[in-house]
Amino acid sequence: MEKISNLEQKELLQKSEISIWLDNYNDIFSVFDSRHYLERALSVDFLDEIKRASRDKPSGGLSLNMLIPIKQRNTTHETLIKKRLKEHFKKHTDILEKDQGELVWQGIYFLFFGLIFMSVAAYILFFYHDKINFFKEFLIVLLEPGGWFLFWEGLALIIFETKKIKPDLVFYRKMSKADLVFHTYK
16 A cells, blocks of 8 residues: 655645545445445546546546545555446546537538538529429428528537537546546545
């Protein structure tokens, strides 16, 4: 077990790493979940705290230092907890990457069909402008706004909706690559 001095504790807390004080291992997990460490839900407070602390940190070489009292330290539990944390961060990274990819493809489909609708409306207007009847006029009235709607909604999905996912995705990517280290304190 690695024991660190008070000076080392202060230095550790000032580095560009994330350092969290824990009273015991249960601080990492939800108080409502009594399952084994490999299955327990993570504490929202714990996740919020490391998310807040990681915002200004670069994604390369990040280390999550969890400081726990020497009397509470158990390396067997730590191995299981590290595995659980890594699985959680990887799982959420994969989910958010999938969600982001689906949003981009949905946006591309919207853009494509919006352009098709507007092209059909323009084609009717250009080639049949002198032979417009009720049906062709109805198609133009339907296709033009529908095309613009799909076009702009597609852009909104690609540009704005993916931005909503980005902060969480950046966080989970950082944490899935981070070193997880336990240290003791008195």
